[in-house]
Amino acid sequence: MMSYRTFFGLAKEPFAADLELDAIMTTxxxxxxxxxxxxxxxxxxxxxxxxxxxxxxxxxxxxxxxxxxxxxxxxxxxxxxxxxxxxxxxxxxxxxxxxxxxxxxxxxxxxxxxxxxxxxxxxxxxxxxxxxxxxxxxxxxxxxxxxxxxxxxxxxxxxxxxxxxxxxxxxxxxxxxxxxxxxxxxxxxxxPAVDLPGMRDYIIHHLTIAGLANSPFDEQAVTAIHQGSGGLFRKANHLARGALIAAAAEKSQAVSAEHVRLADSELF
Ligand SMILES: Nc1ncnc2c1ncn2[C@@H]1O[C@H](COP(=O)(O)OP(=O)(O)OP(=O)(O)O)[C@@H](O)[C@H]1O
Ligand SMILES: [Mg+2]
CATH class of the missing domain: 3.40.50.300 (P-loop containing nucleotide triphosphate hydrolases)
Known part of the structure; x- marks a missing residue:
């Protein structure tokens, strides 16, 4: 099976924990x-x-x-x-x-x-x-x-x-x-936990540093990540990465709220 990174054309692991200093989002x-x-x-x-x-x-x-x-x-x-x-x-x-x-x-x-x-x-x-x-x-x-x-x-x-x-x-x-x-x-x-626009910026930021110019997450997916993570970044990382994997498994270039829910059901 093609890896989800190849499927989405991600240059590196997205939503990573070990960010270089210059990859940190300056909020x-x-x-x-x-x-x-x-x-x-x-x-x-x-x-x-x-x-x-x-x-x-x-x-x-x-x-x-x-x-x-x-x-x-x-x-x-x-x-x-x-x-x-x-x-x-x-x-x-x-x-x-x-x-x-x-x-x-x-x-x-x-x-x-x-x-x-x-x-x-x-x-x-x-x-x-x-x-x-x-x-x-x-x-x-x-x-x-x-x-x-x-x-x-x-x-x-x-x-x-x-x-x-x-x-x-x-x-x-x-x-x-x-x-x-x-x-x-x-x-x-x-x-604080971030609000919805903050979460949208956050997701786009991480996709950009992983080499993806256009976000595959639709608006409902962003809302689902925001709600599922409570506005907290680490949980958002897991949800967003999991949703990319779930979408790639279905060969879907668009990531939906359903993909986020699938990811969430694999987390605790
Ligand atoms: N400003 C930021 N820009 C980009 N990513 C971030 C930023 N802040 C946090 N993250 C992401 O969120 C993850 C969790 O952040 P961090 O480990 O700093 O949280 P924490 O508040 O120290 O958590 P804990 O309470 O578990 O110690 C990081 O690994 C990173 O991926
Ligand atoms: Mg910490």
Whole structure:
């Protein structure tokens, strides 16, 4: 059977997750994230990015970090887990190119702080800590995080942090142990589900970067993807790709709402 990519003349896998930076669609929301990220970085403070699963948080962060000049900024990218602060430290040590056999919290804190100070004062590089999936962080970890961000009696805002996660992240930061950290938040972006025109643009964008000038999706198909995904990009990717496969299987050059429904019945 002819592959659906050949059938539609797609130069590459459409609706992919591993987009190059220049293939990311620069929506108003994306620019809003970038603006707030840069504001928090300038102040050495904290910014929050919230949104539903698959709304585009990690992509927005990746793009925004890509706009920071690599010689002036050092991105420390952490993917949070429900583990202890040691789990964060382990990733931070790797990002800071620190080798150590120690697992003493006190030692690790000292090493991390010394390296951050060295970056800022000697290497003239601004570290930017990104914590993706921060909604998974335990409450005690928020309190610990605060201590590595304090320099010279809190007079030096050397380590800006961007926390990204699902909507409960904002609630978690209201707990008492998170208050010292939360008090440094200066900006928040929320990535909403997109509306129907936004979803239409999104689909066309992905088809274009996969090498297809004319969209095979009819208007009802776009509406079905919008409804079926709740306006969330990752689910839309699965529906749109699945619908292309379903249409190709029927040798139909037009993708209809029925193809989207077929795709949806194969997902959960
Ligand atoms: N601005 C964009 N331009 C093009 N594609 C995008 C954009 N934002 C998101 N996507 C697509 O949507 C997918 C999901 O986005 P992303 O992984 O950033 O969501 P998320 O909010 O971080 O999800 P999760 O809550 O699961 O971490 C990406 O893999 C990509 O294919
Ligand atoms: Mg993500």
């Amino acid at each position: 108003a929301e994306l620019l809003g994230v970038q603006e707030r990220l840069e504001y928090a970085v300038r102040l050495g403070a904290i910014a929050l990015v919230t949104g539903e699963v698959g709304a585009g948080k990690s992509t927005a962060l990746r793009w925004s970090c890509g706009q920071l000049h690599p010689s002036r900024f050092k991105i420390l990218w952490i993917t949070a887990s429900a583990g202890s602060i040691l789990e964060i430290y382990r990733q931070l040590l790797a990002e800071l190119d620190i080798n150590t056999a120690s697992s003493s919290r006190a030692v690790l804190t000292r090493l991390i702080r010394a390296q951050i100070k060295n970056l800022v004062t000697t290497k003239k590089q601004q570290p930017v800590m990104i914590i993706d999936e921060a909604s998974l962080l335990r409450l005690d970890v928020f309190a610990e995080l605060h201590t590595i961000t304090q320099f010279e009696a809190d007079s030096k805002p050397w380590l800006p942090i961007i926390l990204a996660g699902q909507n409960n992240l904002a609630d978690n930061l209201l707990y008492r142990t998170a208050v010292p950290l939360a008090s440094r938040i200066v900006a928040r972006s929320h990535l």
